[in-house]
Amino acid sequence: MAASDAEAAAVCLLYSYLRPDHEMMVGEALEARGIEASLSSRIRPVFREVERGSTTSLDAHVRPVVRKYLERLGGTLTSRGLDGYMVMGSHGGVLPDGVAASQPARLLLSGPAGGVMAAAALGGTVGISDLFTFDMGGTSTDVGAVVDGQPLRRSSFEVAGLTVGLPTIDVVTVGAGGGSHVWVDPGGALRVGPRSSAADPGPAFYGRGGDVATVTDVHMVSGTLPPDFLQRYGITGDMDAARAACEAVADQADTDLDGFCVGARRVADATMARAFRVLLAGRGFDPGTFTLVAFGGAGPLHGASLARDLGFTRVVVPSAAGAFSAMGIATSDILVERDRTLMLPVEEARGRLGRVLSDLTGESMDELASAGVDPMSAMPEWEVDMRYRGQGHELTVPFHVCSGPTEENLHRAHEMAYGHAMKGETVEVVNVRLKLRVAGPAIELRSRERAEAGYRCSRRRVLFEKGWLEAEAIPMDGLSADHSGTGPAIIEGEGETVIVPPGTGWRVDGPGNVWLEVA
Structure with missing residues (x-):
């Protein structure tokens, strides 16, 4: 092995969950030769050697990359006067940095887990115990659930066909996000994802060389995203490029541009709905008894339409929805499991x-x-x-x-x-x-003042399913507690944009969450 230039190795002996000493000897021999060792008796010291072996193999696969990243992170934090840090784990708690570096398999679903934990905390704040979470980002969508105030968990999960025998928040992921490609299959049907332009080059609208139509480009052409939404990041945006990318796919689908945009948004919803149905059908849940929490950079764009299709009657877009998962990570408990x-x-x-x-x-x-x-x-x-x-x-x-x-x-x-x-x-x-x-730190969100007058808004044309309509364009920072209205409307925040379809009621609560009553 030393001659193979291997950086890491997985060690899984049949009965090491009972007696780990032989695995430890093998690990010491490997590390003496400069090879990092993932030992099954440290990562998951329980029976079932196949699950234990695949978990350890995956841990070894990501170990060098994670270790180097955490070393750089730790060095940067130290240089800025911060001593020590915690890392979110897939199990719904934060881990000491040493555990994260030595058992990186525990981090595989850490980001999505943060969103579910944030939703559970939100539910406790507003008095709702049953929630479905909808986290739509740039490349994927993650769906989870909170039942009786507790996140759903699993004892194992799969990554790239490998079983990971570690406890985790139960999250179902599909390859559909704001940067996902919209394309036409050989049969002439529209598809969304799993290929993605990600952040680089990004959607055609970003003007960074991307020329493939994405979900974001569709929203730009539909008017659901404001033309200047990237200016806060120093990006002017290229509407002509977004339109050209969408027109190219519309031509392949043999439809006009409006029909393409409406169809692409419907296909995106249908793709993401598959993740919901895994939990709804698999667990026997009735969506009418749950509140849908829509967050991530793109989740509020699709929350109302997905809720309507799946049978949810209430949607909440949390304050600072674009950073909601990060808030969940920052407030999670330290959680060590043995x-x-x-x-x-x-x-x-x-x-x-x-x-x-x-x-x-x-x-x-x-x-x-x-x-x-x-x-x-x-x-x-x-x-x-x-x-x-x-x-x-x-x-x-x-x-x-x-x-x-x-x-x-x-x-x-x-x-x-x-x-x-x-x-x-x-x-x-x-x-x-x-x-x-x-217990993790508590974050007290500042309450908005009660509304003393109506909200300010402009109007613009937005493409909905039944055509172009004049919709209110409402800045989020101009809303106060108890402001309410009925769609069509677009509520525009710094990190999220909420689509309120025609006939859907909306209101803002004290902490700044936006509630939708789905028509």
Whole structure:
């Protein structure tokens, strides 16, 4: 391996989740030869070697890139007088920098996780416990859900066909964003994504050499985005280039420019709706009982139309929607997780629980202390993965450390998940898990003053599904709490633009969130 110029290697031995010493010896030998080692016993010390192996392989694949990036980041922060930092993890909490660098597989869905955590916090602030999140950026759209105030989570997920056996916020991603290409397939149908112009060269409107029609170009030609929306970034914009790019695809689709723009927006909505249906159908949710949270740079452009298509009746565009995920990251709890495999009948597992809990607690508290966090400020949460003997998968249930897990814990969880319990069958405790949580900082958003007069606006022609209409163009910074109206309207903020279709009601609350009642 030393002769292969490999930068990193994955090490996964069959029973290392029980005895990690051999993996550690292999890792030391590799690192002595200048090869970074990802050890499965450090990343995910539980049984199921295939998941453990694929997770470790992916960790090794990204390790050199992530390490170098974090080293540069740390150096820059230190030069500016900032000592230490945390990194968002896919599991919905921030991790000490040392953990992030040594276990980069835990960061794979960190950005989307930040948006879901922000939505959960928003729901707690406004008193809504059931939310769907719609985060549309430049290249992709991420969809998640908050149920009873808690983000939906998964015990594993897939990246590029590889199973990642790490806990994560449940997020479904599709390749549709503001920079996604609008194109015509061999059958003559319009498509959106997954190819993207990203930020460089960007949409044709950016005037940086891009000549492929994107979702952003479609919005420019439709009038849904203001012609000067890039001026704050020092970019004048090239409307002629955007129009030419859209006309080229319209010609391929054998339609006029207006028909192309309306169709492209509908196809973008349909593409993103697929991600919603994975969660709606897979979990059996009724969209009418959820509020849709639309954020990201492009989410508010499509929030109302997607809600109408999917059956949501209420949409909220949070204040500073373009930076909403970043706010979620900044306010997330520090969250350290440790688990161990027992694979024992529940009564036998209870007899060994004391030693396991002690080991997990010691390791987790040491990790916090090494990052400069007071371990005594952490709140513990205990979980077990349980199953009936012979089953291939487990159910995760919380337990109290004083009473420990019981057979009844699994019976109740199984009945809730599948409609029946298998009382009389042997119950096994497969894994034990500790979560140590340190509360993140709270951000108090400044409330807007109550409206004492009407809002100011201009008017411009905007292309909606039924044609061109005169719509109100309302600057977000001119709105006060309790301002309200009915579409057609375009509400324009610094980092987001909200489309309010004809007949859709809108209002602004105290913190500056925009609420839409979908017609």
